[in-house]
Amino acid sequence: MAEFGLIERIRARAAHPRDDVVLGIGDDAALLQPPPGMQLVVAMDTLNDGVHFPHGTEAARVGWKALAVNLSDLAAMGAEPAWCTLSLSLPDGDPAWVDGFLDGFLALAGEHRVALVGGDTTRGPLSISVTVLGFVDPGRALRRDGARVGDQVWVSGSLGAAAAALEQWRAGGARDAALGERLDRPRPRVALGRALGGVASACIDVSDGLLADLGHVCAASAVGVLLDIDALPGADRLRRWFGGEAVRTLQVAGGDDYELCFTVPAGADAIARAAAGAAATGVEVTRVGTVVAGQGVQAVDRDGRPWRPERPGHEHFA
C-alpha cells in the first residue's frame, strides 16, 4: 500500500476528539491550542524491532507499547497527556499490520484521551517513534533533581514482571500469562503521576531497571539511596518461577516495568498526601528505601547486608 493510502488509513481511525486540536493529520504540521498558563511537557521514545520487542510480536502489542512507554515518561513528570505524533518505519506497507498496530495504539490513546495529530510513514526496518505532548501546572512537575537526604523512596505496582516474562520467552518453556501481560501491555501510571504533583520531591519511571533509574535520580539530586532489596513489591509472583537471587536481579535490573519510583519528604503530612493520592488512583505503592548523603544506590538485604546484582541494569549499546 502506498504512503498516502497508509496516512489516510491512519487518519480515518486516529480521531480522538479534542477541542484543542485545531488541525490534525493531513497538513504539513498539526495546529494545537495549549491551555493558558500551563507548561508544555514533551517526551519522545522509539521502539525498534528485535531490540525493544521480539521480532514477530503481535502488531497490536507493539502499538500499545509504543505509546505506553511515552505516556510513562509523561506520568513520571506528573503531566496530563493530550496529543501525540507517530512515525512508522515499515519494511512494507502491509495494511493488516498497520490496522493491528492501530488497534493497540489507539486503545491506549483512547483510555488517556490522547489525540494522534500527525507524524510520518516511511519505508525502512520496522521502527516506531512516538512524541507525546501534555501539560503540567508551573511548579508542579516531578523532576529527577528534587530528592533530599531523609526523603523516603517509594515505587508503584510491582517490579520484575516484564523482565521475567522476557526470560521465559527466551527460555522457550512454560510462560506465566500475567507476567507476559506486563511485558506486552504496560500500564503507564499517568493518574498516579498527576496525584504526586506537588507532593513527591522527585520521580522517574522505571524503564531501564530500578538500580539504573534510581541512579539517575541520585545523580541529578546529588544524593545516595539506601535500597531495601527485600522490600520490592511483586517478588512473590516471581518466586513461583525463579530462585531468590534471580528474583532480586529481575526486580532491580530487569527493565520494562514502567512503574514510578518517587521520593517523598519524610514529614507525616507529605507521606499522608502521597498515600492518599496513590489510594485515589487505585495503584499500590510500597516504600523501598531512604535517601541518604553520598552518591549512588546501595542495596541492602533484610538483614542490612550489602547486596549486588549478578548483572548491571539494562543499557543499550552495552
Added chain:
Amino acid sequence: MAEFGLIERIRARAAHPRDDVVLGIGDDAALLQPPPGMQLVVAMDTLNDGVHFPHGTEAARVGWKALAVNLSDLAAMGAEPAWCTLSLSLPDGDPAWVDGFLDGFLALAGEHRVALVGGDTTRGPLSISVTVLGFVDPGRALRRDGARVGDQVWVSGSLGAAAAALEQWRAGGARDAALGERLDRPRPRVALGRALGGVASACIDVSDGLLADLGHVCAASAVGVLLDIDALPGADRLRRWFGGEAVRTLQVAGGDDYELCFTVPAGADAIARAAAGAAATGVEVTRVGTVVAGQGVQAVDRDGRPWRPERPGHEHFA
C-alpha cells in the same frame, strides 16, 4: 559507547539558550513554556539510511537534513520554530558519527534559534526521527485547504536541483557541486513562510515533487491547478546536464526540493504583499500557475499543450 554516555555527549552540545526551556535534555521529558495566546505547531519526520539518504552519507549532512525537512514543514505552516526532539537509532554507538551528526544538526538549529530539548538514543538500523515544535498566531497558519479558484500559484527558489544531484550520484559520473549542495543541505524557507502568514491562501512544502504536493493542495482545497511547466524556476542550471524532458520531470516529480509552493488571491494588494514579504526575506519567488475549478494538477507547456511526466511523483512503498 553506552547510551547514557551518548545522551550526555548530546546534552553537552545541545544547548541553544532559550528562556522558554524550563528543563531540557536529562529528565523523563522536557518542560517548556509556550508563549501566551499562540497556537502550537508540531511536525515529525523520519529519515532512514538508504531510503532518504544514500548509505554512507557524511554524518553532518544527515544531521542537517534531518532537521531541515522538519523545519520545512513548519515553514509551510508559516510557523516560528522554537524547540525540537531527536530520536537516534544507531547500529553501534560510534561517538565520532554522533559528533558529526550533531555538527550538521546543531548548525541548522542555531541558525533558526531552535533548542534541542529531548529525545531518545537506541540501538537499531540507522534512523533519525525529529519532532519540531513552533508557534503561529491564531488564524495566520498556512494550510493546504485555503486555495480558491482564481488564486495564483507561486513557488520559492528553484525546483529539481536535489533530484538532479541524486541522478548524478546514481549515474556515478560528473557531479554539479551546486546541485549536490541542494540535496545535502536544503535550506528550509522558514522566514518566507512566516512572511506569507495572513497573505497566502494555501501553502505546502515541496518534498515529494511539485505535482504530488500541489496535488495535496488541490485535494484539500477541492480545486484544480493549471501549471505552466515551462515557468518552473531553476531549469537553466539543470539544462547544463540534462535534456529538456528530463529537466521537466526532475522539476515536477523529483522531490527533496524543500521549497514552498503557495497560492495567493489574485487581487493586486495580496500579490503585492506576498511579493514584498518574499523580497524582505531575500528569497526569489516565481509564479507557476493558476487555481482553476476541477480537481488535480494539469501541466501545460508554453504553447498551452498538455504535458505529462515520464514518471509519477516520488512515493514510498510505490
